[in-house]
Amino acid sequence: MTSRISSRTRSAAAAMLCGAALLAALSPAHSAINPPIHMTHGIEYMSGGIGSDEAELMETVAPRWPATFEFAIKDHKGADFAAGVHVTVRSSNGTALLDDVVSGGPFMVARLDPGTYEVEARLLGNTLKQTLHVLPGAPARVAFVWPAGTDMASAGTRAVQ
Missing domain, CATH: 2.60.40.10 (Immunoglobulins)
Structure with a gap:
């Protein structure tokens, strides 16, 4: 049973990591910085x-x-x-x-x-x-x-x- 939870946890973490990477890729490369x-x-x-x-x-x-x-x-x-x-x-x-x-x-x-x-x-x-x-x-x-x-x-x- 422990190995099933562990594999589910790993799958969920991998899915979250992929989602975060996708969001980062779709975000603007940079945001406006205040001029000095x-x-x-x-x-x-x-x-x-x-x-x-x-x-x-x-x-x-x-x-x-x-x-x-x-x-x-x-x-x-x-x-x-x-x-x-x-x-x-x-x-x-x-x-x-x-x-x-x-x-x-x-x-x-x-x-x-x-x-x-x-x-x-x-x-x-x-x-x-x-x-x-x-x-x-x-x-x-x-x-x-x-x-x-x-x-x-x-x-x-x-x-x-």
Whole structure:
């Protein structure tokens, strides 16, 4: 009787092991990893969004950060997200808080205190500027969209879905 239980136990364990191996094989090879958080002049920021998993992760975390910047290149057919954008954020008195930091993807988030900021985004010699108002407890978001003709091959882009 003991050998029967033992063989049944071995069969059940083998079946469970095969099932676990099958689940592991069907799982994604990797999951999105948070891009690193950087700090300059006492301001934390994070950028990323290359690939659908990382873009989804950045969209998920964005509401938890006071400021979100999005970068894209648009033509009459649609838009492509842009990476490698040089970003400068200045306080209302002109002090550079983020000074020429480079985005690692089409999204950048920053821990800015409530206030008004001038944000400058440069992509391959084309500069866009916008004012950003960060209110207490309410995340602010601004999109920088360059017109077609900006050299997308060097910008590191992916199609907007």
